[in-house]
Amino acid sequence: MSQKMFVQAINEALREELRRDPNVFMMGENLELGMFGAEAGLYEEFGFERIRYTPISEAGFTGLATGASLLGMRPVVEYGAASFMYVAADQMISVAGRLRYATGGDVCVPVTYLAMSMGGGGAGPQHSDNICSLFVHYPGFKVVYPSTPYDAKGLLKSAIRDDNPVVFAYDIRSAMVKGEVPDEEYLVPIGKGDIKREGKDVTVVAAGSTNTMALEAADELAKEGISVEVVDPRTIKPLDKELILSSLEKTGRLVVCLDDYRDSSFASDVAAIAADEGFKFLKAPVKRVARAQVPPPYTTVLEREVMPDKDKIARAIREVLQ
């Protein structure tokens, strides 16, 4: 075990999988720079053939990834910021997610998409998006969304080995998070959530950076005698519904946190599941803490109004306990 940063964990996962399987390769812009640490050193080790830096043609190289995957390659596609995926939306939504189905199972599309949300860092209206809910909405994808270095490494390795298109969503606000990462090889299974903190008064379901915020809020509230259970779905598609429902059964109260626009999001889904299958456990209204329906503003004083944070989560927890 050693302490590692989230981006280092990603880097290790990529390196290990590139070493393990010659069919794994990467495409994306400026990959040779190892821009923000996630790809550091990969170009030096694997060369252009496998770390293919591209023109600014996201739709193009996303399509290439699909095509290459049909013949057994395992592309890992990197977009810099998740906001750059919209120009490739059709190639993902309409092609990668549906080719297997449209061929009745004749092909598979083992592509991994690295989608970093730049939200919360002043990146402004067009650079801050999180695309996690988009790929929960559209059929054919798995979506992992880790909050810790341990989960990031284990899930990314699983994603690359998965035979389906997997979106690896993460937050720039998680990039510098530190945590224990085993020295030996391990995987985190896709589709299994994790209780990051046990508690009995209220369940907080929080993915990605909001999980970290929720843990901080839980610390704070513990001082007031409030016992918060923090559930990290880790994979948001397919969702570990049982874990969430069993926590809800215990606490009877739920707050859902997500660093994505609130409406038609994964946060709404969890609330909807609670209102259906979890209804019998519910003792209080279910609250969502997510981004406001506003393009993320540039200036910090405004940005913090619209983004989820520890205080907003703590406030919601207090509300459901009233």
Place this chain on the structure above:
Amino acid sequence: MSQKMFVQAINEALREELRRDPNVFMMGENLELGMFGAEAGLYEEFGFERIRYTPISEAGFTGLATGASLLGMRPVVEYGAASFMYVAADQMISVAGRLRYATGGDVCVPVTYLAMSMGGGGAGPQHSDNICSLFVHYPGFKVVYPSTPYDAKGLLKSAIRDDNPVVFAYDIRSAMVKGEVPDEEYLVPIGKGDIKREGKDVTVVAAGSTNTMALEAADELAKEGISVEVVDPRTIKPLDKELILSSLEKTGRLVVCLDDYRDSSFASDVAAIAADEGFKFLKAPVKRVARAQVPPPYTTVLEREVMPDKDKIARAIREVLQ
């Protein structure tokens, strides 16, 4: 008043607004054909200058619409099938929806987008999508989604006159629906829902073609003595939450119907609102009836498994009444 088809109502709205305001014009493919009735006769009356048929360049002409709107034009953009909007996703999500905000209110983007879902007609995996939830999720859009000819005409006219980007979503399964349309001019306000059928046992919130299905289900259930209130949000962004909550207050039970993929959809939002603000009214689990998370299959026997229909709605109503 006279009986008109849904597509005729759209046609009238377009014609009237084109006549009324010289800044209104249309872009889209094959518009001069008046393909499925919605644009019939417009090219003959208004000519190429205002009914601009385009190359197959959705991202391109969507961007042109945004640009033209900045100078006070009021483009109505037509996509044939909503599924063709994904190639233009960035121009909508990242530009049209955000330019006003990014300029602190210096510009506005009065564009209307006609987005017909072809779901339920055997159009297969890539041609059947409904993009309504997509534009509920992303900030900056209004989304109207009528179920009757009356609402279609009134809402489309309001959309064209609105100073914001408005997505006019409709279902091919509604296209042939008939209903009363006044001969004199009228508008349906954006943001106001409508009770399409009063009832007391259960509230069904259903937009677009699912509203028609819900009314059929309600007829059927009435024979068993079940009284169903059918709420048509008509606009799904901004949502007439009060109408839904007041209906819920009366019935205490809720089924939400939508012809879009269920996860991270508007259907989840309504359930989430019920679980939060409507919690105090709820007497039973909230059910969603929406598309399964499956690319729409081509062959009918499979397609009907994954799409919402009257029977699935009736079943859900019975469930929440147990």
Place this chain on the structure above:
Amino acid sequence: MLSNEDLIEMYEKMVLLRQAEEKLVEQSSKGKVWTLLAGVGQEAIPVGTVKALGPEDYWEISHRGTSDAAARDGVDLKRLFAEVHGRATGYSKGKGGNMHVEAFEAKVLPMLSIVGESIPVSAGVALAQKMKNTGGATICFFGDGASNQGVFHEGLNLATIWRLPVVYLVQNNQYAVSTPASYAVSVKNISERAKGYGIPGVTIDGNDVLAVYEAVSEALKRAKEGEGPTLIEAITYRWYGHHAGAGADEQMGWIYRPEEEVEEWKKKDPVANFEKKLMAQGILTEEKKTQIWDKVNKQVEEAVEFAESSPFPDPSEAFTDVYTDLVLP
């Protein structure tokens, strides 16, 4: 050099595509197949192409020409027909249908139905061929209308800078639904767009199966030698409207081509003209011709029978094949 047997074989395949496609139009008119994007009149392009393909080459077909795939050896017309009839015995179990015709096992890549999508996807297949050193190249068909999609540009640029073994063939049938290429494409010949990528662009008679064979052979050779893509523009014409069968253009009142133009092009019938040529050269005889047509018609009839008598998939199949390893409710 093509032998007489080769030529006869090509003729037979053209007849097969013609008859198969006409049959599907008929089936669509009867409501047994969804609205059809018929390729009647364009048969020389798939047949000339298939002749040029090696066994290791992949072929991405376009939405135009539902039966095109059947030109390739190893493709089973029965399963192809079953697919467009929505049957469990179809190549894709009825899930993909007439917009996703494929025979992946025979290296016919799944048709994609959003215009232009296949352009980068096929470059990706070529990339895999290159990275895996499998030999072979990929050829991608698309229409004149697709040359106005953004991914045309991105795909061609990427394929060029990476010298991918891919060939782009635009079936310029002069219309995208009702929109004339002469209006929608800013250059006279789509092959001129090759200049924007620094690759060879050629315009050929798409109704001449031998011209197609030659152009594709040369482009494939170039691709396999590591010199990157070629853009081939094959001028042709579709005899039917954009849609044929159920929902045909005429039925919808869509009128955009002068009747004389259609008549003119019907005279350029790729099948009849090739037949005439082979007859004149004594390669084809009346007897052989009758034999071929009988054989083909029987094959087509059998395919329809197979399709119509095949079962629809079990309803539970709706939820499988979304993922390789799980079925979500």
Place this chain on the structure above:
Amino acid sequence: MLSNEDLIEMYEKMVLLRQAEEKLVEQSSKGKVWTLLAGVGQEAIPVGTVKALGPEDYWEISHRGTSDAAARDGVDLKRLFAEVHGRATGYSKGKGGNMHVEAFEAKVLPMLSIVGESIPVSAGVALAQKMKNTGGATICFFGDGASNQGVFHEGLNLATIWRLPVVYLVQNNQYAVSTPASYAVSVKNISERAKGYGIPGVTIDGNDVLAVYEAVSEALKRAKEGEGPTLIEAITYRWYGHHAGAGADEQMGWIYRPEEEVEEWKKKDPVANFEKKLMAQGILTEEKKTQIWDKVNKQVEEAVEFAESSPFPDPSEAFTDVYTDLVLP
């Protein structure tokens, strides 16, 4: 013909852009402005362009050159600086910031920060100019990297077939972040891409303000005469990395340009070389020069002071300006 006054004015504007941009880099280093996409070294392009613009013309700036807009008359450097400092007094009240610089009232269109987006948008502005008969044309700046985006293709094709009054100017500074255009663009000169649309394409020295002025003037004339777009490729170089100030390339360890290359290009300094020329021609004197630099430096200082002393927007502003008529919670 440009008068001496014109030339002096152009010189002054180049100095202004240089000094303003350097100041923003400094502010960014201090953490007062987000990571900057500095245009230092590319000043001749905006200044030559602005000189060619008529009052009815629109100008879509690129993400490169945060201060570029200030070259246009009627643009207030104070409000521009306030914007990138995130203040309520900024052009966009601090909501848009350095990726959405605009001065719409002065016909400087909002910068868009997703590469290529502005290409069709500016064609749309030109379409409105044409439909509304306002006279005037629109010029759109973008980078070499943007020429590989799909909307480049779609935008140029649409602008051409509709003969829109739009001019496309690619600031080819030879890199897209670290990616050399010589690798990523499949043709030697981006202007060759004009051939794919049948429009004129020219390559000019982007560090020569007069060459820019002339090429843009001619293209605007053509556009206004209804002959459609021109693609101008202005070869230039950015002195800083992709990012300058906070998060500068060097800081991030991003190394991709030979030092000699940077040095070579610094010798081609568009400001110094223009100055030398004007001096040699006796149009500019040492005295005038000092005057100009003092004036400009004062202007820049005042802009910084204004920006720094301006209030941040009220938190409630976060929720306004999403719609024209409603504020959602």
